[in-house]
Amino acid sequence: MFNEIALKIEEHLAKGSNFAIAQVIDRIAPSSGKVGDKALVLDTGELIGWIGGGCVRGIVIKEALDVIKSKRYRRVRISPEGGTRETANYKEYVMSCQSKGTLEVMIEPVIPQPELIIVGKSNIARKLSLLAAAADFKVSVLASDADVQMFPTAYEVKDVVDFRSFKSVANTYIIVTTQGEDDELSVRKALQTAVKYVGFVASAKKAEDIKAYLADQGISAKRIAQLRSPVGLDINAKLASEVAISILAEVIDHFRNGNAADTMPVHTKDKVSEDLFTPAEDKFAEDYYINPVCNVPVSKKNPKHIVEFQGEQVYFCCDGCKVSFENDPSKYVKTE
CATH class of the missing domain: 3.40.50.720 (NAD(P)-binding Rossmann-like Domain)
Known part of the structure; x- marks a missing residue:
């Protein structure tokens, strides 16, 4: 996996692309992500590597995109107790996955010269x-x-x-x-x-x-x-x-x-030509769905759950978000 990430870093540096590197720096079991696990997050929202699944993946993608935009590193802590502390370089989230483990992830931007x-x-x-x-x-x-x-x-x-x-x-x-x-x-x-x-x-x-x-x-x-x-x-x-x-x-x-960025x-x-500098945001909106429970992006290609609601598909990153939504959908979306 490390070799794959290293090759991807070289590839996107050569392209002049913006991206972020996320690495697990602390962990309290149980969690699928382990200390040292790392991933590359592109400005399209694509994640290459492994830092954990479920809500962790969505949170890291969301924060990595903001890190790329701000050009500032950020530590993100995801735990069952959550928290309210937030600065320009630190943010806390609730671990909504049923595993109830704790992870801390360092996300650093890689911004080529303009x-x-x-x-x-x-x-x-x-x-x-x-x-x-x-x-x-x-x-x-x-x-x-x-x-x-x-x-x-x-x-x-x-x-x-x-x-x-x-x-x-x-x-x-x-x-x-x-x-x-x-x-x-x-x-x-x-x-x-x-x-x-x-x-x-x-x-x-x-x-x-x-x-x-x-x-x-x-x-x-x-x-x-x-x-x-x-x-x-x-x-x-x-x-x-x-x-x-x-x-x-x-x-x-x-x-x-x-x-x-x-x-x-x-x-x-x-009359903009389609092949001239297509913005990364378009691809992100096409491939990801914002989970209404935890407000983090979920890949439409690989969600944990899909629920049909009012004729539309709602995507979820983990069991916990799905259960919370099904218990009270009106809390998260407007009902007709």
Whole structure:
């Protein structure tokens, strides 16, 4: 099992994916999870490995997803007596499984360095590429007639603005700094991905003109409002290098404050291509059901119990939750 997890860690690090590692660090028998057991939790909610079954599995998935979002480790204690203690790094849950054992799990985030996609070959683009690479960003540049001589520190340089080769949305930032060269088309293409952070280097007047164009092109008002333009922290920048510093500083601030793991939902009205950065939340909602008793995710593919209620299937992680629900369904869901 350890070798499988190690291989999965390498695989998802290579993809630039966000994930969490959960490990059992304390145990009071009986419990199926043992000290040293560990698992990988992906941002889709998929768990690879073993830390225990039933409610433990669902709780760990729920907390791991929050750990990935916040980029902070968390200790989780699951016991029959439960508890109310909760901090940014610690939380207690009731063990609703009939085994009535106790587990404590350490969950740590693994967040690769962010990827910066720069659109354009302006002087600001070149300075930003240098600075971002020095800050350990994976930098890709998309611009007509661009080459590695212009961007010697970039990971990848392409001479066409095409986002289809980028497979991950996690920690991805797009900065459009075309400065008059296909501005409208470049910004529209960037917004048609599910990347949460899209910045456009322009004056306030130019930004308003671009937003009007985007509205005419059928981009939703909600998505247009998320375009950051003018982009960068206000440091009274004048030189291209100073503007690049202000942009990179804003990106780092956004990333370190725990926002980058969030992805934009794909807006159908925006004609977003299905293969461009599909958000992980969509897959999680499709594969998992929130147990109404303990409010933790249950895999629809492998639940402990399924109960038919008011024409719908209700999924449970353990015997205890099923029994509690059947004793008084109205306590957990609205009855007709």
